[in-house]
C-alpha cells in the first residue's frame with residue numbers, strides 16, 4: 001500500500017512536451033519513444049516509478065536565478081530580494097508520466113565561490129544537469145563551460161542529460177534577447193545541451209521547462225531499464241549454458 005498522497009493534477013504528463021528551440025534540443029521527436037510507451041502501458045518500467053528518484057542538479061554563477069527558478073516551479077512564488085544559497089538546498093517534485101509515478105529531486109546549488117566546495121560534493125549521481133545563466137549577463141553565459149566541467153567531474157557524461165537555461169527573460173529587450181540567444185544556442189549545441197529561456201518573475205516557460213526535464217529524464221531512465229532487463233535475460237541464458245556444459249563434462 002502506498003503511503004504517498006496522489007500526484008498533483010498539474011504534475012501529470014500524458015504527452016511529450018515540446019522542445020524550446022529546434023537548433024538546440026536533446027531530441028525533436030513529437031512523442032515518447034514507442035518502447036517507453038509500450039513499457040508504461042504494460043507496467044514494465046522496472047525500478048522507474050517504484051523506487052527510483054532521479055537527481056537533477058542546478059548549477060551556475062551567483063545570482064543568475066537558480067533558486068528563483070526552482071521556487072517558481074515548486075512553490076509558485078517569486079522573491080525579488082537576493083538571498084544567496086549557502087551550500088545546497090533541495091526540493092522533491094512528484095510527477096506522473098504516462099501513468100507511471102516519477103520523482104525528481106531538484107538540487108539547488110550555491111553559485112558563490114566560497115560555497116562552491118560544499119556544493120560540488122552534491123554533484124554526484126545526477127541524471128540531469130541544469131546549467132543556468134542570466135540572459136542579461138554575457139559573462140554568466142561564458143562561465144557555463146566551467147560549470148559543466150565541474151559537474152561532469154562527478155558524473156558520467158554519456159548518461160547525463162544537459163540543459164542550458166537563460167533566466168530573467170523579462171529584463172531583456174527583444175533585440176538584446178536575440179543577440180544572446182544566438183550565442184546560447186550555439187554553445188548548447190556544442191555541448192549537447194537543450195536550450196531554454198525563462199522568466200521566474202513572470203513564470204514564462206518555467207513549467208514547460210521542468211516538464212521537459214521530467215519527461216526526457218523519465219524516457220532515458222525507462223530506456224536504460226529496458227536495456228538492462230534485456231541484457232539480464234541474455235546473461236541468464238549464458239549462465240544456463242555454462243551449467244549445462246559443466247553437467248555434460250561431469251558425465
Ligand SMILES: Nc1nc2c(ncn2[C@@H]2O[C@H](COP(=O)(O)OP(=O)(O)OP(=O)(O)O)[C@@H](O)[C@H]2O)c(=O)[nH]1
Pocket residue numbers: 060061062063064065066067068069079080081082083084085086109110111112167168169170171198199200201202
Ligand atoms: N527580473 C527578474 N529577476 C530575477 C529572475 N530570477 C531571479 N531574479 C532575481 O535575481 C536575484 C538572484 O536570484 P537567485 O535565484 O537568488 O539567484 P541564485 O542563482 O540562486 O544565486 P546563488 O544562490 O547565490 O547562487 C534575485 O534578486 C532575484 O529576485 C527573473 O526571472 N526576473
Ligand SMILES: [Mg+2]
Pocket residue numbers: 066067068083084085108109110111
Ligand atoms: Mg540560490
